[in-house]
Amino acid sequence: MKSPVQPLRIGILALGWTLVCLGSWLAGCSIDEALPSAWVLGPTSKERLAQGTQDPKAAEQEILRALESLFGTATAPHWPLGDSQPEGAKVLAQAAQTYREECSHCHGLEGYGNGPSSQFIQPKPWNFALGVFPRSAPDGSEPKLPALVTLLENGIASSSMPHFARLGKPVLMGVAGHVLLLLKRTQVETKLVDAYLQGGPGSLTPERVEGILETWSAGPQSLAQPGR
Numbered sequence: 001m002k003s004p005v006q007p008l009r010i011g012i013l014a015l016g017w018t019l020v021c022l023g024s025w026l027a028g029c030s031i032d033e034a035l036p037s038a039w040v041l042g043p044t045s046k047e048r049l050a051q052g053t054q055d056p057k058a059a060e061q062e063i064l065r066a067l068e069s070l071f072g073t074a075t076a077p078h079w080p081l082g083d084s085q086p087e088g089a090k091v092l093a094q095a096a097q098t099y100r101e102e103c104s105h106c107h108g109l110e111g112y113g114n115g116p117s118s119q120f121i122q123p124k125p126w127n128f129a130l131g132v133f134p135r136s137a138p139d140g141s142e143p144k145l146p147a148l149v150t151l152l153e154n155g156i157a158s159s160s161m162p163h164f165a166r167l168g169k170p171v172l173m174g175v176a177g178h179v180l181l182l183l184k185r186t187q188v189e190t191k192l193v194d195a196y197l198q199g200g201p202g203s204l205t206p207e208r209v210e211g212i213l214e215t216w217s218a219g220p221q222s223l224a225q226p227g228r
Helices: 005-026 043-052 056-071 089-102 145-154 169-199 206-218
Strands: none
Touching: 043 056, 043 169, 056 169, 056 206, 089 169, 145 169, 169 206
8 A cells, every 4th residue: 555655745746846936936037037046055063153253244255155166156066176077068057957856946046955944845855965874775875866867867765855856867867966076065064164174364375275075085984976
């Protein structure tokens, strides 16, 4: 007998997204305009900077500049220099746009699980900053591209995560690659906040940022990348 839980949760998700869309329409903007189009720092990073610095806004801007130098922008993302990736700039941009349209209203543009529909969902959308997806890597290891594509194709039973098989495997491979990029970006963000709190304003020089990326990439928390 089919469980009524998943249809109920998907119905709640649909209702929540409908309310977000309705609010956007009443405000006189399109749904595309209602979705964020620029990456920001995660809630935990903002809280740490608010507590540990005299000028949190300036700290945020310095860290965002460092992240942009490594990962590009939300509309024109790229992998850090040194990563051997098969995707071209156009493919990455298309995948980022698909993620924004299909995923960000739940998972957030940066992947922190805090999109506009997340307030209507239980359990909450997964926070990519945690580094692993239990459903795609049940042993706690880093998620791999094929496992993420399968997850996107099938959705997750007994949750609000729908399937996206209608998009087709090539598109889903791009979206899965973008999710891995967001996982890496959120993890590196934490390291940059650590470095800023230790060194203060002006401490995130290009050499320092590159060193942080290299140190992180060599550690056990480094994520598997598409094509590897």
